[in-house]
Amino acid sequence: MEIRKTFHEQLDELYRDLLKMANTTVETIEQTRAAFASLDSARAKRVMEDDDVLDHFVKSIEETGIELLARQAPVAIDLRTIIVIMRVAQHLERVGDLCVNISKAIVNLEGYTVSPWIKENMDEMFQRSIKMTLRAMEAFKERDLTKAKDLSKMDDTVDRINRTFLTSYNKESEEELELVIRVVMIARFIERIADHAVDVGENVSYMMTGEFVEFG
Amino acid sequence: MSEFDKKMEVKDLSMYYGDFKAIEDISLDIPARNITALIGPSGCGKSTLVRCLNRMNDLINGVRVEGEVILDGENMYSPGYDTIALRRRVGMVFQRPNPFPKSIYENVAYGPKLGGIKKKDELDSIVEDSLKKAALWQEVKQNLQESGQRLSGGQQQRLCIARVIAVEPEVILFDEPCSAIDPVATQLIEDLMADLKENYTMVIVTHNMQQAARVSDFTAFLLVQEQGEPGRLIEYGDTNTIFTNPEDERTERYITGRFG
Amino acid sequence: MKGRRADKAATTVFWALGIIVVVILGFIIIEIFARGLLTALNPKFIFGKPEAMKPGGGIFPMIVSTLYLVVLSLIISLPISIGAAIYLSEYAKKGKLTSFIRFCLDTLATLPSIVFGLFGLALFVVYFQWSYCLMAGAFTLAILNLPILLRGTEQAMTLVPDTYREASMSLGASKWTTIRQVVVPSAMPGIITATILPIGRIVGESAAIIYTTGLFIRNIPVNPFDTAAPLAGYVWYAQTEGQGDYLRVVNGGAALLLIMVLVIYFLARYLGRKYQEKRLLGG
Numbered sequence: 044m045e046i047r048k049t050f051h052e053q054l055d056e057l058y059r060d061l062l063k064m065a066n067t068t069v070e071t072i073e074q075t076r077a078a079f080a081s082l083d084s085a086r087a088k089r090v091m092e093d094d095d096v097l098d099h100f101v102k103s104i105e106e107t108g109i110e111l112l113a114r115q116a117p118v119a120i121d122l123r124t125i126i127v128i129m130r131v132a133q134h135l136e137r138v139g140d141l142c143v144n145i146s147k148a149i150v151n152l153e154g155y156t157v158s159p160w161i162k163e164n165m166d167e168m169f170q171r172s173i174k175m176t177l178r179a180m181e182a183f184k185e186r187d188l189t190k191a192k193d194l195s196k197m198d199d200t201v202d203r204i205n206r207t208f209l210t211s212y213n214k215e216s217e218e219e220l221e222l223v224i225r226v227v228m229i230a231r232f233i234e235r236i237a238d239h240a241v242d243v244g245e246n247v248s249y250m251m252t253g254e255f256v257e258f259g
Numbered sequence: 260m261s262e263f264d265k266k267m268e269v270k271d272l273s274m275y276y277g278d279f280k281a282i283e284d285i286s287l288d289i290p291a292r293n294i295t296a297l298i299g300p301s302g303c304g305k306s307t308l309v310r311c312l313n314r315m316n317d318l319i320n321g322v323r324v325e326g327e328v329i330l331d332g333e334n335m336y337s338p339g340y341d342t343i344a345l346r347r348r349v350g351m352v353f354q355r356p357n358p359f360p361k362s363i364y365e366n367v368a369y370g371p372k373l374g375g376i377k378k379k380d381e382l383d384s385i386v387e388d389s390l391k392k393a394a395l396w397q398e399v400k401q402n403l404q405e406s407g408q409r410l411s412g413g414q415q416q417r418l419c420i421a422r423v424i425a426v427e428p429e430v431i432l433f434d435e436p437c438s439a440i441d442p443v444a445t446q447l448i449e450d451l452m453a454d455l456k457e458n459y460t461m462v463i464v465t466h467n468m469q470q471a472a473r474v475s476d477f478t479a480f481l482l483v484q485e486q487g488e489p490g491r492l493i494e495y496g497d498t499n500t501i502f503t504n505p506e507d508e509r510t511e512r513y514i515t516g517r518f519g
Numbered sequence: 520m521k522g523r524r525a526d527k528a529a530t531t532v533f534w535a536l537g538i539i540v541v542v543i544l545g546f547i548i549i550e551i552f553a554r555g556l557l558t559a560l561n562p563k564f565i566f567g568k569p570e571a572m573k574p575g576g577g578i579f580p581m582i583v584s585t586l587y588l589v590v591l592s593l594i595i596s597l598p599i600s601i602g603a604a605i606y607l608s609e610y611a612k613k614g615k616l617t618s619f620i621r622f623c624l625d626t627l628a629t630l631p632s633i634v635f636g637l638f639g640l641a642l643f644v645v646y647f648q649w650s651y652c653l654m655a656g657a658f659t660l661a662i663l664n665l666p667i668l669l670r671g672t673e674q675a676m677t678l679v680p681d682t683y684r685e686a687s688m689s690l691g692a693s694k695w696t697t698i699r700q701v702v703v704p705s706a707m708p709g710i711i712t713a714t715i716l717p718i719g720r721i722v723g724e725s726a727a728i729i730y731t732t733g734l735f736i737r738n739i740p741v742n743p744f745d746t747a748a749p750l751a752g753y754v755w756y757a758q759t760e761g762q763g764d765y766l767r768v769v770n771g772g773a774a775l776l777l778i779m780v781l782v783i784y785f786l787a788r789y790l791g792r793k794y795q796e797k798r799l800l801g802g
Contacts, residue, residue: 049453050473113502114472315689320612347691357682360705369700370690419686426690 050115054124057107061128064100065180068135069173071097072236075142075149076169079229080162084153087146097139104132120250127250131183134239134246138176141232141239148225148232155222161208165226168204168233171197175240182247191244195258201237205230263290266430266460267312272326273489274307274316281307283489284326287479289430294452294461296475296498298468300513303481304490305464309432312462313349314342330430347374350423354435356415358407358422363390363399366407366418370426385425393421394451413444420451424459431455433463437470449474468514472502480510551773558771559778568737569753574764578772583739584653584747585779588732589721591657591743593714596664601703601710604673609698628666635663636730644731652744656732663727664717671713675706711791718787719780725751750776 071090078086108129111117117125175197182190208230241258249255267289274281282304289295289312297305310316312328314335327334335345347370358366367386376382386403390396395417399410407418416436423431433452437445452461452474465471471478479495494507505511512518558564567577611617639659649655679702687697703710733746734756740747748756754772757765 049450109503110499114498116469116472313689315685318685318688343691343693345691346689351689353682353685353689355682357680357686359683359686359701369687373690373692373696422686422690 050111050117050121053107053111053115054117054121057104057111057125057128060100060104060107061132062180062184064097064104064132064135065176067096067100068138069176069180071139071142072169072173072176075145076166076173078146078149079169080166082149082152082155082157084150087149090146091143094139094143097136101132101136105129123250123253127183127246130246131243134243138236138239141236145229145232148229152222152225157222157226160211161226164204164207165230165233168201168230168237171201171204172233172236172240175201175237176243179240179243179247182244183250186247186251188248188251191247192258194241194244198237198241201234205234263293265289266291266331268327268329269308269312270327270329272308272311272324272328274311274325275323276319277321280489282311282481283491285481285490285492287492287495289460289462290477291460292456292458293476294456294463294474295477295479296471297462297464297479297481298466298471298513299481299490299493300483300518301466302490303483305481306434307490308481309434309462309464310351312430312432313346313351315346315351317342347426348428349430349432350426350428351432351434352416352419352423352436355439356412356419358410358415358418360406360408362404363407363410363418364403367421367425370422374426389421389425390418392424392455393417394447394454395421411444412440413447416440416444416448417451420448424455428459430460430462433461433465435464435466438466445470472498478502480505480507480513482509482513548777551770551777555770555772555774558767559774561771564771565775569735569768570763571735571760574767576763576768578750578753578768578775580736580739581748581750581753581772582775582779584732584736585722585749585751587653587740587743587747588656588660588728588749589718591653592660592664592721593718595657596661596668596717597714599661600665600668600672603669604676605698605703607669608673608676609694609702624666624669627662628670631726632663632724633726633730635659636727638662639727640730649744651731651733651746653732653740653747654743656728656747656749657743659727659731660721660724663724664720667720668713668717671716672706672710675709675713676702678709679705708791708795711787711794715784715787718783722780722783723751723776724749725755728752729755750779 071093074086074090074093077083078090108125111125112122115121175194178190178197179194181187182194208227245256245258248258265288269285269287269289272285273283285304285308287295297309299305307316311324316322316324324336327336329335330345330349334340335342359369361369364386367389368382371382371385376385387396387400390399395414398414399405399418407415410418416439420431437448440448449470452463455461463471463475475498477496478498478501480493480501481490482493483490494501494505494510496506500506501510502514505514564577565582566579567575569578569580570576607617607620611620636659639655639662643649643655643658644651647655683701683705684697687701688694692700728749729752732752733748734752736746736748750772754769754776757768757772
């Protein structure tokens with residue numbers, strides 16, 4: 044016989060809201076990737092406008108989380124779950140902001156020609172960061188510690204690709220300096236998206252074990 | 260608060276036991292189909308206040324009331340107001356479960372019989388319906404003829420709730436309904452109250468702040484500032500605000516456990 | 520050490536007192552039964568008609584008189600007592616009036632029964648011109664029992680918890696309905712218990728009925744205004760007259776009185792328990 048059903052119903056709803064927010068975030072990264080792949084300024088601008096949605100999500104999740112903490116005095120797994128949901132929402136919102144930053148850079152790249160090598164590697168970084176975000180949310184949904192720990196390794200790959208952008212560009216001529224800077228920035232932003240995914244994994248680990256451990 | 264109808268309004272209510280002023284100038288609204296909690300340290304007047312809402316204080320000698328309590332637009336303290344009909348509309352659940360020394364059936368049927376219902380099938384169906392609404396039917400449907408006093412504390416309290424529901428009130432007042440009951444039974448009753456919100460307006464007096472936080476939609480905080488003074492309303496608002504960011508410092512001190 | 524010795528001493532004393540009481544009671548019962556039990560249980564005695572001068576009489580009309588008297592007297596005093604108890608416990612404001620009433624009742628309770636007998640004689644037998652009859656006796660005994668019965672029923676009602684009254688009133692019942700449907704039914708076991716002592720008194724009362732009911736009759740009384748001869752009074756009469764085989768009548772009568780009182784006592788307790796069980800199990 045379950046008692047406190049109102050509280051657990053509210054907690055379930057909060058949980059579902061987070062999953063919705065995560066879906067929206069993944070969708071946002073995907074849109075940003077597509078905008079870069081075809082250097083589509085219009086698409087990039089849409090990403091910037093749609094950031095409001097993620098802002099609303101995080102605000103609502105935050106408010107509900109605080110209300111549940113204040114009124115229901117949750118303990119143990121319930122307490123850690125609510126705290127983790129609130130933290131993950133913040134990470135997702137930061138990912139959204141990073142996509143906005145990337146989109147601004149994409150708009151500023153209008154008119155430039157980007158080499159296939161750049162497009163390929165950047166696209167790979169985008170895809171991997173999407174995979175990592177999805178993996179982090181899977182770890183959260185399935186309470187899977189292994190999947191959470193995987194993220195550390197996946198992040199290494201993203202870091203590696205990010206570094207190649209830096210090392211392969213010192214010898215180019217000056218007229219491409221703006222292009223280089225923007226490309227390096229975009230890569231950096233994607234690398235930080237991947238870092239946020241790792242952080243989400245760390246939070247999942249905390250939710251399950253009650254201990255906070257840094258990965259990798 | 261503005262989106263809900265006011266079921267009851269308390270306006271500048273003061274009450275005296277003889278010369279002693281127990282509560283002073285209390286004004287607040289009771290929104291329809293919501294749960295309003297009254298909290299505060301012992302002796303702050305919350306029980307006194309809730310008993311004014313169905314004129315149960317009239318039963319004590321030497322009690323005098325100033326101010327108004329308005330139910331659906333009418334002041335229940337106006338001269339000539341029918342108190343018996345009032346108590347049909349505004350029922351009460353007491354601190355210690357107090358089922359009559361009669362069978363479970365007779366306990367629940369007591370109110371409807373007062374209202375003139377005599378036919379057995381009508382009474383049967385009212386009893387069943389009320390016990391179901393009080394989440395007690397499954398546990399007692401085989402033993403309706405057994406004495407109500409043989410039930411456990413939590414069950415007795417639910418029986419008392421069924422007894423009130425049987426009269427089809429509009430408002431149910433709860434005067435510290437869970438203080439004499441174990442925690443699991445308390446939770447059952449809290450869940451029950453959440454279900455009852457659909458059809459009834461409720462006011463609960465509780466000395467358990469966490470209960471007020473869990474269960475209520477609106478909360479009023481009462482306090483006696485200094486010994487000998489009457490209880491006053493310090494703050495009243497929606498429960499979420501009161502428990503996350505109250506306006507009055509005294510409210511905050513009370514709910515954070517820094518006094519009282 | 521001192522504590523334990525004192526404790527032991529006290530326990531011994533209380534045991535001793537208890538035993539003394541039991542012994543005295545036992546002695547009385549044994550004495551009476553030894554002298555009269557055989558007579559009392561003899562059907563000829565129980566159902567026979569009395570003989571004034573000759574030996575061999577029975578006491579059936581006396582038994583009937585006694586029982587008749589109990590019923591009549593209770594019919595008169597119970598409603599008054601319950602009514603007055605309701606007034607005192609539910610309506611009266613505690614103050615000078617109630618104190619005065621209680622004072623009067625306490626005083627009444629201490630009067631010797633012969634005073635009631637003479638009062639009954641003066642009022643019912645002579646002034647109302649009822650002559651010696653059951654009604655006169657019933658009324659007199661009703662007045663005699665009033666203080667005790669009233670005390671007992673009032674206490675039974677005061678013992679009903681206030682929370683029942685509160686619950687009833689909060690459901691929209693009037694004060695009178697609450698009293699009728701909740702307070703009095705809840706107080707019933709206590710009221711029944713409170714009636715036992717008065718019944719015992721009626722059965723055993725002699726002085727009060729001697730002056731009001733009558734002492735010797737041949738036939739069973741039918742009309743309440745008929746003269747009657749309750750057993751207790753008849754035993755006194757037979758002893759005083761000293762005619763015929765009065766000793767047999769006296770001893771048998773006494774034994775029968777004792778049996779009646781014991782039967783009534785156990786019956787009342789049994790009924791009280793049954794009512795309690797019925798209430799706890801339902802209804």
